[in-house]
Amino acid sequence: MDACNLIRAPILHPAGPVALAERDLLFTAVFVMLVVVVPVFVMTFLFAWRYRASGGRGRYTPNWYYSGKVDAIIWLVPALIVVVLGYLLWTETHKLDPYRQLVSGTEPLEVEAIAQDWKWLFIYPELGVASVNELVFPSNRSLSLKITSDTVMNSFFIPALGGQIYAMAGMQTRLHLLADKPGCFRGRNMQYSGHGFPEQRFAVRALAKEEFDAWLSRARKSPEKLDMAAYRALAAPSVDHPVSYYSGVAPRLYDSIIEKYAGKHPE
Amino acid sequence: MDMRILGRLTAADALPFYSWVAVGGAVVTVLGLLTIVGAITFLRKWRYVWTEWMTSLDHKRIGIMYVMLALVMLVRGFVDAIMMRAQQAVALNSTGYLPPEHFDQIFSSHGTIMIFFMAMPFLTGLINIIVPQQIGARDVAFPFMNSVSLWLTAAGAGLVLISLVVGRFSTAGWTGYPPYSGAEYNPGVGVDYWIWAIQVSGIGTTLSGINFIVTILKRRAPGMKLMRMPLFCWTTLATSILMIFAFPALTVTTALLALDRIFDMHFFTNAGGGNLMNYINLFWIWGHPEVYILILPAFGIYSSVVSTFAAKRLFGYKSLVYATMAIALLSFTVWLHHFFTMGAGAGVNAFFGIATMVIAVPTGVKVFDWLMTLFRGRITFHPSMLWALGFIVTFVIGGMTGVLLALPPADYLMHNSTFLVAHFHNMLIPGALFGYLAGYMFWFPKAFGFTLDERWGKGAFWCWIIGFYLAFMPLYVLGFMGMARRMERYEISAWQPFLLIAALGAVVILAGITCLVIQLVVSIRKRNEKRDLTGDPWDGRTLEWLTSSPPAPYNFAVLPQVRDIDALHDMKRHGSVYVRPKQYEDILLPINTGAGVLIGGLAFVFGFSAVWHIWWVAAAALLAILATAAARSFRDKTEFCLTGSKVQEIENRHFRDLAREGVL
Numbered sequence A: 001m002d003a004c005n006l007i008r009a010p011i012l013h014p015a016g017p018v019a020l021a022e023r024d025l026l027f028t029a030v031f032v033m034l035v036v037v038v039p040v041f042v043m044t045f046l047f048a049w050r051y052r053a054s055g056g057r058g059r060y061t062p063n064w065y066y067s068g069k070v071d072a073i074i075w076l077v078p079a080l081i082v083v084v085l086g087y088l089l090w091t092e093t094h095k096l097d098p099y100r101q102l103v104s105g106t107e108p109l110e111v112e113a114i115a116q117d118w119k120w121l122f123i124y125p126e127l128g129v130a131s132v133n134e135l136v137f138p139s140n141r142s143l144s145l146k147i148t149s150d151t152v153m154n155s156f157f158i159p160a161l162g163g164q165i166y167a168m169a170g171m172q173t174r175l176h177l178l179a180d181k182p183g184c185f186r187g188r189n190m191q192y193s194g195h196g197f198p199e200q201r202f203a204v205r206a207l208a209k210e211e212f213d214a215w216l217s218r219a220r221k222s223p224e225k226l227d228m229a230a231y232r233a234l235a236a237p238s239v240d241h242p243v244s245y246y247s248g249v250a251p252r253l254y255d256s257i258i259e260k261y262a263g264k265h266p267e
Numbered sequence B: 001m002d003m004r005i006l007g008r009l010t011a012a013d014a015l016p017f018y019s020w021v022a023v024g025g026a027v028v029t030v031l032g033l034l035t036i037v038g039a040i041t042f043l044r045k046w047r048y049v050w051t052e053w054m055t056s057l058d059h060k061r062i063g064i065m066y067v068m069l070a071l072v073m074l075v076r077g078f079v080d081a082i083m084m085r086a087q088q089a090v091a092l093n094s095t096g097y098l099p100p101e102h103f104d105q106i107f108s109s110h111g112t113i114m115i116f117f118m119a120m121p122f123l124t125g126l127i128n129i130i131v132p133q134q135i136g137a138r139d140v141a142f143p144f145m146n147s148v149s150l151w152l153t154a155a156g157a158g159l160v161l162i163s164l165v166v167g168r169f170s171t172a173g174w175t176g177y178p179p180y181s182g183a184e185y186n187p188g189v190g191v192d193y194w195i196w197a198i199q200v201s202g203i204g205t206t207l208s209g210i211n212f213i214v215t216i217l218k219r220r221a222p223g224m225k226l227m228r229m230p231l232f233c234w235t236t237l238a239t240s241i242l243m244i245f246a247f248p249a250l251t252v253t254t255a256l257l258a259l260d261r262i263f264d265m266h267f268f269t270n271a272g273g274g275n276l277m278n279y280i281n282l283f284w285i286w287g288h289p290e291v292y293i294l295i296l297p298a299f300g301i302y303s304s305v306v307s308t309f310a311a312k313r314l315f316g317y318k319s320l321v322y323a324t325m326a327i328a329l330l331s332f333t334v335w336l337h338h339f340f341t342m343g344a345g346a347g348v349n350a351f352f353g354i355a356t357m358v359i360a361v362p363t364g365v366k367v368f369d370w371l372m373t374l375f376r377g378r379i380t381f382h383p384s385m386l387w388a389l390g391f392i393v394t395f396v397i398g399g400m401t402g403v404l405l406a407l408p409p410a411d412y413l414m415h416n417s418t419f420l421v422a423h424f425h426n427m428l429i430p431g432a433l434f435g436y437l438a439g440y441m442f443w444f445p446k447a448f449g450f451t452l453d454e455r456w457g458k459g460a461f462w463c464w465i466i467g468f469y470l471a472f473m474p475l476y477v478l479g480f481m482g483m484a485r486r487m488e489r490y491e492i493s494a495w496q497p498f499l500l501i502a503a504l505g506a507v508v509i510l511a512g513i514t515c516l517v518i519q520l521v522v523s524i525r526k527r528n529e530k531r532d533l534t535g536d537p538w539d540g541r542t543l544e545w546l547t548s549s550p551p552a553p554y555n556f557a558v559l560p561q562v563r564d565i566d567a568l569h570d571m572k573r574h575g576s577v578y579v580r581p582k583q584y585e586d587i588l589l590p591i592n593t594g595a596g597v598l599i600g601g602l603a604f605v606f607g608f609s610a611v612w613h614i615w616w617v618a619a620a621a622l623l624a625i626l627a628t629a630a631a632r633s634f635r636d637k638t639e640f641c642l643t644g645s646k647v648q649e650i651e652n653r654h655f656r657d658l659a660r661e662g663v664l
């Protein structure tokens, strides 16, 4: 990856609306739960101190072992919290469904991602280019990903932009992301997949419009074409594959990878 | 299928010369075994070990052997853990000290060992020792099956241990997800060791579950209504129900995976119509109940400990019972939360997310019930009580992070990260292991007749809890920094400080384990000072403290008459404790048998040959198991009679001790 500032804790400092909403949900839930967690802390220490046999001040009432009121509070308070969180969960899960298109002025950019041992291939079907271990797109334009795997199960994740989703052979999953402003991020496979797993990461760059066009023309100048033979060579296991570009992609390549495992892929 | 006489077993493949670390592990394993065998031989104790222990059908002895297995495997599992911590502490921009793919075997064996061969035997052992006594029974329902369960579990553990010496272990993690664990991507023996180890021990667990349920339902003393049982019996009942409903799912899932691997079937492969999603669903249909199988018994132990050392009846007994059973039921409705990121629709994810959070309610109720038991109690800080207090404080943190992971959108961010690793250790270490250790220190005098040293016990507690926070809180932070789990090496320098703290934490936990060892040694050496002749060192409240320590083979010469929750406490109040009958009755007891050991040994041979595709041996071993079981079931005489006068002799001794201690 070239020199640009990576975020240290991308999940706490997201760079797009999806990750931001996911993080905020996390924070909200923590706050709501402190309603029970803090009393537990306080009560444990307080009771252990007050009722210690060696000189605690508290009264000892061995025959006090039930109170309907206390019992009711014990059941109702956690239940209430779960109702609140459950409501939040239901609405947010629908809002943040990774399959949902994001609204941003322009048409989303379509990218097809294929997990391989141990790298990621990104195909830009509208642009006719492909890249390995580098995902580049314009900032402020939503990214619409179709994801599959040509090997074992992987999990596609760009922490700064939004949550992950599995990549499975013969199947397709979807993910929609958006970067607010230009920036560099990390992406990786999160699902252990064998020997080269630790290096199975990719650079993510959200670029301003002009820079993206410059990147595109650079990719288009690549002498390599991604035909079936080139694809097979690429798909062979390799660790820490360098970033590389293809200036042409065989038609329906992505679909054919899914069909390889699952028979004809209905679109 | 492989039809060679030795299957695919060849010296070149089998021996661990691919790395010095593996050679070291193999040497330690072999030396450990030789030391044990050598020591028994040197002390000329084989006859004793065989007749008094290995062939014993006494539930207390079987329980003790389970716990011994668990403690040994705890050490082995911890060695794995500290090796991983050391690797990640140094593997910044380097390959670290472990040879390639070794790390992957270690996280797989660590997870497998800790779950199947540390936690499961620990809880099964404690249940075995205590539950029959708590319900006032003389034995479990099926003593022979109990021995079979034990030796099947030991056989499974043996398979994991020997994988270090002959061949390799799985690299597919404790979850063994296909297609990675399939033959195409993992043709070696590693995954097979994993499969057969959990197949063999899983059968043992299912049998244990049946045994405990029948024991609790059929063997309770007169007056011991279900709603008078100690909480530990309730949680045992819940755990056993989970065992018999959940474990068959695991058995079938791993069997299907084995069929894929051996016969080239396509249940879970990429090609041929297989689908990994079926495996993942089936696995977690077992896997989620499994975490409650591990945690519920610990909840029962905490209930006993808190009530005893607060000298107070449990607050909200009924609430605790209902909460326990609610948790058991709900635990079957949440499995999908382990893979929210598989692409299910928002409705499905939300449903399972909410179901998961609902479990937090009865769990929260339990925590508050324990707190209200402390309230207005008279608390003594026995080490067991320290484990319980440490548990309450630490467990709510894990519960909180668990609810976070139950929110699908938040899980999309944290799934598969070290945040998840921190979360489940945050549940399992305080929620299961601390509970077992509390039970170990609480009930040790019951099993052996002398108490454990409290100073070293407290030392162990403080090291474990401080070590736990140091080792796992940094992992939460690393999760926020985007660190995936199962990383053998990494290139982000900002992670390293946190991994160094985590490694330090593991060292502190090592000190805790050392304290446990010293505690045991010191206590054995000072056993005469620490002798407890009353059988009731903590002013106990439930029936296990009515028996002598160690209890007579029949536990109770006269079955106790139960009138209340906390039966013994109630008897003490009414002065009806330690009453002698005019005459003792004859008691039937199971005759020892080596059949359980034999079946376990054959299961080990079966597993080992299945791993190496030595099919003729596998088939022979399987037949021999069936033959042994059949032969044993044709035996008419499986019990012997301990005459009333013999019982009286034993009881006289006990009552002499009681008189000498002044409790009569």
Ligand code: HEM
Binding pocket: B078, B081, B082, B084, B085, B107, B108, B110, B111, B112, B114, B115, B119, B172, B173, B174, B175, B418, B421, B425, B428, B429, B432, B433, B471, B484, B485, B486, B487, B506, B509
């Ligand atoms: C005693 C202190 C312990 C330490 C220091 C420790 C450390 C670790 C480490 C470093 C990992 C690998 C994390 C990764 O994938 O990046 C791990 C994984 C795991 N641990 Fe522990 N652990 C401990 C105790 C336990 C206990 C008591 C249990 C269960 C009862 C347990 C169950 C697991 C499981 C299931 C995994 C996942 C393995 C996998 O990825 O397949 N651990 N532990």
Ligand SMILES: [Cu+2]
Binding pocket: B287, B288, B291, B334, B335, B337, B338
């Ligand atoms: Cu679960």
